Amino acid sequence: MSERDDAPYELFYWPAIQGRGEFVRLVLEEAGVAYVDVARQPESEGGGVGVLREMLESELDQTPSFAPPMLRDGDLLVSQTANICLMLARRHGLVPDDEPSRLHANQLQLTIQDWLTEVHDTHHPISVADYYEEQREEARERASFFIEKRMPNFLEYVERVLDSMGGDWLLGHELSYVDLSMFQMIRGLEYAFPRAFDSYRHDVPGLITLIDRVRDRPRVAAYLESDRRIPFNERGIFRHYPELDAG
Numbered sequence: 001m002s003e004r005d006d007a008p009y010e011l012f013y014w015p016a017i018q019g020r021g022e023f024v025r026l027v028l029e030e031a032g033v034a035y036v037d038v039a040r041q042p043e044s045e046g047g048g049v050g051v052l053r054e055m056l057e058s059e060l061d062q063t064p065s066f067a068p069p070m071l072r073d074g075d076l077l078v079s080q081t082a083n084i085c086l087m088l089a090r091r092h093g094l095v096p097d098d099e100p101s102r103l104h105a106n107q108l109q110l111t112i113q114d115w116l117t118e119v120h121d122t123h124h125p126i127s128v129a130d131y132y133e134e135q136r137e138e139a140r141e142r143a144s145f146f147i148e149k150r151m152p153n154f155l156e157y158v159e160r161v162l163d164s165m166g167g168d169w170l171l172g173h174e175l176s177y178v179d180l181s182m183f184q185m186i187r188g189l190e191y192a193f194p195r196a197f198d199s200y201r202h203d204v205p206g207l208i209t210l211i212d213r214v215r216d217r218p219r220v221a222a223y224l225e226s227d228r229r230i231p232f233n234e235r236g237i238f239r240h241y242p243e244l245d246a247g
């Protein structure tokens with residue numbers, strides 16, 4: 001990796017949810033690099049959610065961000081989950097050097113981000129400004145379409161990618177940051193839609209093995225056991241509302 005000092009990266013993300021921040025946290029954890037989850041620090045130490053809001057409104061940044069997560073390394077401030085993950089992966093050996101591999105990794109990562117937006121829209125199909133309870137009927141319709149059509153489409157696609165790459169990982173023979181994001185996606189689906197996911201599990205044996213491999217990475221395993229891992233909850237992107245799961 002290029003010359004950077006050992007100052008910890010600063011992650012700016014909502015403090016009480018995994019959300020999109022979790023995709024970044026997993027890369028930082030697997031890379032074994034120091035970081036501060038700024039909004040989770042006490043206000044007396046410069047943390048708290050207010051810092052996040054101030055950053056989004058700041059006119060000091062040359063490259064303003066529209067929404068969290070953001071990652072700061074000295075003067076460099078980067079947003080968009082896929083962009084942050086790719087930057088970290090390039091720096092810390094979690095993606096191969098060659099251009100075709102990097103483009104393929106980004107292609108998969110952007111597909112995961114699309115998929116995640118569809119998951120989010122199952123409980124907020126109409127408006128992010130309104131509560132789930134205010135769009136419950138539409139959420140039922142959206143979730144049912146997601147479960148019946150989109151979840152199997154995405155899952156089958158990933159199984160096909162694994163088959164075509166012919167290795168243990170999504171990019172073939174080495175773990176990459178995309179495997180970490182896929183792990184998060186599958187854990188999230190298992191949490192939000194346990195019955196639906198169970199009905200597809202046996203169709204994607206390669207994917208299930210991949211997720212177990214990621215789970216067993218020593219740094220990932222240690223992270224999952226730590227209090228840095230925020231439990232899934234009904235304020236995040238993956239929410240478990242039994243009425244939205246398969247019947």
Ligand SMILES: N[C@@H](CCC(=O)N[C@@H](CS)C(=O)NCC(=O)O)C(=O)O
Nearest residue numbers: 019020067068069079080081082113
């Ligand atoms: N495409 C962006 C989406 C970012 C995003 O939607 N962030 C959410 C939290 S997960 C947020 O706080 N959005 C505020 C907003 O959209 O105004 C990414 O992948 O980072």
